[in-house]
Each structure stands twice: as structure tokens, then as C-alpha cells.
Amino acid sequence: MGLKIATQRQLGPHYARTLHEWRARFLAGWDKVAAAGFDPVFRRMWDFYLAYCEAGFRSRYLDAWQLGLVKPGHAR
Numbered sequence: 001m002g003l004k005i006a007t008q009r010q011l012g013p014h015y016a017r018t019l020h021e022w023r024a025r026f027l028a029g030w031d032k033v034a035a036a037g038f039d040p041v042f043r044r045m046w047d048f049y050l051a052y053c054e055a056g057f058r059s060r061y062l063d064a065w066q067l068g069l070v071k072p073g074h075a076r
Contacts, residue, residue: 007068015064016057023050 026033026046033043056062 002072003069004072005067006070009066010063011066012057012060012063015062016054019050019054019057023047023054026050 030043053062057064
């Protein structure tokens with residue numbers, strides 16, 4: 001027999017908030033990143049990537065789920 005979904009949790013809205021925080025911290029700490037040798041191209045790439053991903057999760061174009069699976073007939 002296969003597995004059955006016992007629980008499910010949508011994580012997309014939480015991911016959007018997390019990505020927003022990561023981007024804010026990345027930009028706020030840019031001086032330290034630049035001092036480590038990273039150039040403005042790197043900054044623009046990560047700024048765009050984090051903003052794009054946040055927008056994707058906020059618009060629900062992207063999503064993530066956590067599933068709890070059980071084998072039918074077995075105790076949880």
C-alpha cells in the first residue's frame with residue numbers, strides 16, 4: 001500500500017516574510033559583504049533574486065508545503 005497525507009501545512013506566506021527579512025539584512029550589511037570581496041554585480045544579483053522570490057511567494061506563483069505522511073493501518 002501507499003502513503004496517505006495525514007497533515008499538511010502551507011509555508012509560502014512564511015517564506016515571503018523570511019525572504020523579505022533576508023533581503024533587508026543583506027542590503028543593510030552590504031559593507032561587510034563588499035569588504036569580503038564581493039562586487040556590485042553580486043549585490044544586484046542577490047537583491048533581484050531575493051526580491052523575485054519574495055514576490056513569487058506573495059503572489060502565490062511559488063509555494064511550499066510541508067506534508068506529514070502515514071502508511072494506512074499504522075499508528076501515528
